Amino acid sequence: MSFYTSLSGLKASQTDLSTISNNVSNAGSVGFKRSRAVFGDLFAAAPTQSTKTVAGQGVRLNGITQQFSQGTLESTGRTLDIAIAGEGFFVVRGAPPRSETSFTRNGVFGTNSDREVIDTLGNKVQLLPVDANGNVTSTAIGSMFDFEIPDVDPADPTAVLANITIAKDGLVTATFANGNTLNLGSLAMSSFANSEGLRPIGDAHWQATGESGDPQLNGAGQGSIGEVRSGLLERANVDLTEELVSLIGAQRNFQANAQAIETANTLTQTIINLQV
Known part of the structure; x- marks a missing residue:
């Protein structure tokens, strides 16, 4: 399950990176309006199951919304x-x-x-x-x-x-x-x-x-x-400083989810190699 949870995080980070990259690339486009990726958590439990013992199941993309604020x-x-x-x-x-x-x-x-x-x-x-x-x-x-x-x-x-x-x-x-x-x-x-x-x-x-x-x-x-x-x-309503900071954050999220997959893979491999 941890593989799929981290995979959803990787996909979300990739979408975030793509959205920010599109904003940066259009910083010089006339009338362009920046976009923002909006995410939500995934959670599922049976009606009779205590949610205190259930972890979330990852993240999903709710949508990519455009910000129609005034440009310079x-x-x-x-x-x-x-x-x-x-x-x-x-x-x-x-x-x-x-x-x-x-x-x-x-x-x-x-x-x-x-x-x-x-x-x-x-x-x-x-x-x-x-x-x-x-x-x-x-x-x-x-x-x-x-x-x-x-x-x-x-x-x-x-x-x-x-x-x-x-x-x-x-x-x-x-x-x-x-x-x-x-x-x-x-x-x-x-x-x-x-x-x-x-x-x-x-x-x-x-x-x-x-x-x-x-x-x-x-x-x-x-x-x-x-x-x-x-x-x-x-001009486009893109603040390059803000976008670059967001880009760093999206990159760190991608790296963290990739590391989580690597950790889960190491644990799984360790269990498989256990000898009775």
């Missing part, structure tokens, strides 16, 4: 580099025919050949409709539309685009050479009842699950969603 904001000076100061997520949509909706903290956005704003995976950034005053008019999922940057003023085709600005509340405004301005929409943002229940799909992107709850859309600055910061990016 780093200035880039690029308009389409956008960070979130809060708990929200950008909403992006994949290409047809699946057009899957996902949520990201990675605000490294650019444009494609159709002047559509896309993320690092090629998903299209979504906007919510606004009125003339820049107020969001609908937060329904069906009201979202692709973020497209116009090249000329719709009211004056001779006036080319001068610049794009993104306010803290997510309002996107285009300014043209003739001085006219146009509100393109507000960045679609989402929050969740349980962010830890989101399913990671890589590159600081997640998908909603039954555990996370349905996405709650709104504009930036509403509730816990937080504000957006144009010209900044959110």
Whole structure:
């Protein structure tokens, strides 16, 4: 039994090491959220058996949870580099025919050949409709539309685009050479009842699950969603000092469980070699 108990400890330590290593390797990834392995003890006894005379049976992995704490904001000076100061997520949509909706903290956005704003995976950034005053008019999922940057003023085709600005509340405004301005929409943002229940799909992107709850859309600055910061990016929330200390602890746990297996093997071998 001691072999299997220590084996479960070895597997747990290996998972812990893998989780910490993943955190360290992604310390430079934009919008990355560190993970933590959560373990629980294994114990079993018959209803009529006294638990005072029963040892535990090892450890098991309860889950690997992501920690959605705020990362440090780093200035880039690029308009389409956008960070979130809060708990929200950008909403992006994949290409047809699946057009899957996902949520990201990675605000490294650019444009494609159709002047559509896309993320690092090629998903299209979504906007919510606004009125003339820049107020969001609908937060329904069906009201979202692709973020497209116009090249000329719709009211004056001779006036080319001068610049794009993104306010803290997510309002996107285009300014043209003739001085006219146009509100393109507000960045679609989402929050969740349980962010830890989101399913990671890589590159600081997640998908909603039954555990996370349905996405709650709104504009930036509403509730816990937080504000957006144009010209900044959110660094990974990984503290290398903390991770390295945890790495040492996980390594010691692995070594201790390996030593326990070696000790059990020595005792078993001694019993087998006993001569009557």
